[in-house]
Amino acid sequence: MDIGFALLGDVVIRSRESEVVPGRSQDSEVVPGRSRESEVVPGSPRQRCVLALLLVDVNRPLSLDTLVERIWGASPPRQASATLYSYISRLRALRVTPAEQEAWDIVRTSAGYVLRTDERRVDLVRFRTLVDQARTGTSEEARGRYEEALALWRGRPFAGLSSEWLDGYRLTLEAEHLGVRIEHHELLLAQGRHADLVQPLAALSAAHPLDERIAHQHILALYRSGQPAAALAAYERVRSRVADELGSDPGPRLRELHRRMLVSDAELLAVAPGRSPHAPAPDVEPPSRVPRQLPASPTGFIGRDDALKLLDAQAVAHADQNTPTVSVIGGMGGIGKTWLALRWAQEHGDEFPDGQLYAQLNGFSPGAEPARPQDVLHAFLVALGAVEHEMPADTEGRAALYRTLVARRRVLVLLDNARDSAQVLPLLPGSPGCLTLVTSRNRLSGLKVRSGAGSVDLGVLPDTESSRLFSRRMGTARAAAEPALQDIVRSCAGLPLALDIAAAHAVSLPVDALDHLAQELRDPRTRLDALDAGDVSTNLRVLFSSSHHALDEESAHVFRLMGLSPLQDIALPALAHLVDRTPAQTRRALRVLQEACLVRQHLPGRYHMHDLVRLYAEEEAARLPERLRGRLTYRLVDFYARTAHAAHRVLDPHRTAEDPLPAEPPEFTPQAFDDADSALAWFEAEYTALEGIAETARRHGIHSAVCRLTWSLHTFRWRRGLFAESIQAWHSALEAATALDDLSLAAHTRQRLAVALAQAGRYEEALPHLSDALAYFGESADITGLTRTQHALAEVHVRLGAYESALPHFAEALDGYRRLGNQVGESNVLNGTGWALARLGRFADGEEHCLQALPLLQQHRDGEGQASTWDTLGHIARHTGRTERALHAYGEALTHFQAIGNANRAADTWSTLGDLHAERGETAGAREAWTAARDLYRTQRRHAAAARMASNLATGRADDGNQVKER
Secondary structure, eight states: OEEEOGGGTSOEEEEEEEOOOTTSOTTSOOOTTSEEEEEEOOSSHHHHHHHHHHHHTTTSOBOHHHHHHHHHTTSOOTTHHHHHHHHHHHHHHTOOSHHHHHHEEEEEETTEEEEEEOGGGBHHHHHHHHHHHHHHSOHHHHHHHHHHHHTTOOSSTTTTOOOHHHHHHHHHHHHHHHHHHHHHHHHHHHTTOHHHHHHHHHHHHHHSTTOHHHHHHHHHHHHHTTOHHHHHHHHHHHHHHHHHHHSSOOOHHHHHHHHHHHTTOGGGGOSBTTBOTTSOOOOOOOOSSOOBOOOOOOTTOOOOHHHHHHHHHHHHHHHHHTOOEEEEEEOSTTSSHHHHHHHHHHHTGGGOTTOEEEEEOOTTOTTOOOOOHHHHHHHHHHHTTOOGGGOOSSHHHHHHHHHHHHTTSOOEEEEEEEOOHHHHGGGOOOSTTOEEEEEESSOOHHHHHHHOOEEEEOOOOOHHHHHHHHHHHHOHHHHHHOHHHHHHHHHTTTOHHHHHHHHHHHTTOOHHHHHHHHHHHHSTTTHHHHSBOSSGGGBHHHHHHHHHHTSOHHHHHHHHHHTTOOOSEEEHHHHHHHHTOOHHHHHHHHHHHHHTTSOEEEETTEEEOOHHHHHHHHHHHHTSOHHHHHHHHHHHHHHHHHHHHHHHHHHSGGGTTTOOOOOOOOOSOOOOOSSHHHHHHHHHHHHHHHHHHHHHHHHTTOHHHHHHHHHHHHHHHHHHTOHHHHHHHHHHHHHHHHHTTOHHHHHHHHHHHHHHHHHTTOHHHHHHHHHHHHHHHHHHTOHHHHHHHHHHHHHHHHHTTOHHHHHHHHHHHHHHHHHHTOHHHHHHHHHHHHHHHHHTTOHHHHHHHHHHHHHHHHHTTOHHHHHHHHHHHHHHHHHTTOHHHHHHHHHHHHHHHHHTTOHHHHHHHHHHHHHHHHHTTOHHHHHHHHHHHHHHHHHTTOHHHHHHHHHHHHHSSOOOSOOOOOO
């Protein structure tokens, strides 16, 4: 089963049934003329487009986003994902026979979809493999490989298919095809087959009239075929067309050919000195010198063991495959890419006895233009022994001679500080046994696609290795003795260059000056100033600036605005809203920033910068007009405030419907949440960001957002047991409500602050706030406020153990909820009353109240209320001797608490279940429950409760069970 695509002019699947040839294995190549071939063309153009894209990256996964973008571009249809799934399903259905099913398949992995097959079955891979073999074989072998490779081409690549990505890749393939045809012609010219080439080259020259490589071959073939006049006329046509269309003369190589024809240079007619025109080309002579160009190995190199092992593994893998090795070492500026490359190269230098080449490509060097590939090739060719008069003038010619000189030799090439893949590709050897290390601040993904390059992405040094590196610079004894030095190390955030610069400053400073340097580095406003050693190559701000200015305009804009965000990481929807772009547009810019190693996607859909890069981005953002910065900051805060409120309404709909929040103009529609689970997951992922946004809102005086965020986060904090954070947030919200001069909002906020204090066990602090709120609501006749406050007063009295005092407040709250028609509030008060009655020993009355509450809670699907009511019923059953019923009730409570993500109450329920199992003598069940409770308490920083569980586990018995649970 063979799979073909671009080279056949369309996407087809070819099935061949071959006769068995006597004496030949069935695994042998099919004998031409003795096979029966059938072809299957997959359905619609879009479906063939999907197959073509998977074949281009055969055996490599493509994410769903990448496939959608490559098929439909920037404006995919709404159902693009579903359509894509359908195409892939239909493609897999083409595998009818067992042989076909074994030969290839399309599978989905965590990284995306991948077409798995033997790469040799794919025409493009086979084409490139044959070309590589041609470039390294003898003259006659090369000729056969070139002809076999070129015979695979039939028509235009991707005929009948169209997308922005495929249209661009089609041009790349056609350029690659043309380059191979030119190489093939060079070989035939070297073998003296000039007459055979005149007509093909005439047609090719007519199709590419401005390609001087083809013109050179055509003119030379005419001249050597005994047609000097035709050759001169052909030159004149090229010269005239270049002058008319480009306004210049032909290149130096073509002009030199013209000069030699005019003077009838006898050497021009010779294929090679002392060799028949039809004799096979001899093997290349070894170079006259062996270059050893690597700079000195870095001193003080620390760590990077994993990266060194990865480079070893990549070298071994390519050696096993008999292909040239290319490894790209990528990472942000100052991360230590060159040091790693030099360390590996020096350690393995003896494995490359035919030479080591080095080039500084100046891809991101301040004040220097990126090195031109033709100039680097000139230097490499001179190093390899080429003489000036045989040096081709054009890049392609030099690259061909370079590959020729290193063919069948073991050469190591280090290309340092590359700008992009285009700068690197002409500099890659084509022979097995050669190894190329490339360092770049760009990830050079194109190089990985075109050349199968391995990747080593460097991150920051771990804390221990950072300290070792700094200590080696400063002296171990001094580094251990002076605390300021550890502050300096932390401020460098694991960036090797920053550590070197800081050490250079610190090494000669006295103790007092060290403290001043540490303070400079701790302060974000002066840190980048301190990390400047007085040279453009040792100035972090200049380093980051060179990467920033290499970006396209859109990506640079997104990078600058990321400096406005106060968050350590940011999710794609939030960033898209900040920069006022669609998520797809923002994702494209982020890919460029990731490629430039300025931003990292550390979790799916979440992006962050290195601490020092962030400082530079913040400086760039500070250059924006103040009014614009304020508007953008409000835009980001507003996004989080509105989205959090939308999530809260889904997470706890029964307790948010009457939230007294300030009105906001509908500037945008926040994210929709399908259910409570998705809302809870969003709060989990964004909680740290929400805390940062709330602080930003407070600092910038965006009072309405402070209130909205605090109300929206209350349920999540309560369920997670984050009591201290909740109390602090409610204090800020009370200040914000006061600043808004909204007396009603302030009173409601005061009531919620009291609830948060009570949940944390600070009951005496809660009561004055509730009294103030009750007075205001009474004066303003706010039934909702009065009812909620009476409910809160009842719960505080319960926590204080004043159960009789709680009952009147419960009664007032029950009456209020019934007047409001709030059945969820009513049923929760019934449960609270049942708990208070149970604590007073009035178990029958308490159980009756709970049994009234439960159907209402079930009707309204209030998971929180159901869980709490089952907990009360479990308590009553336990204390009335019905342990089986108690276990059932607590199990129901736990199920509901877990379903709504209330880890706070789940921990208490686990604790009670452990006690109940212990009372029944069920040791295993008790230990399991207490262990679960202990782990949750530790996560929630409820240290006393965690210690109680640890004691239970150690002694095998529970405490007296009289602790008042947080309800």
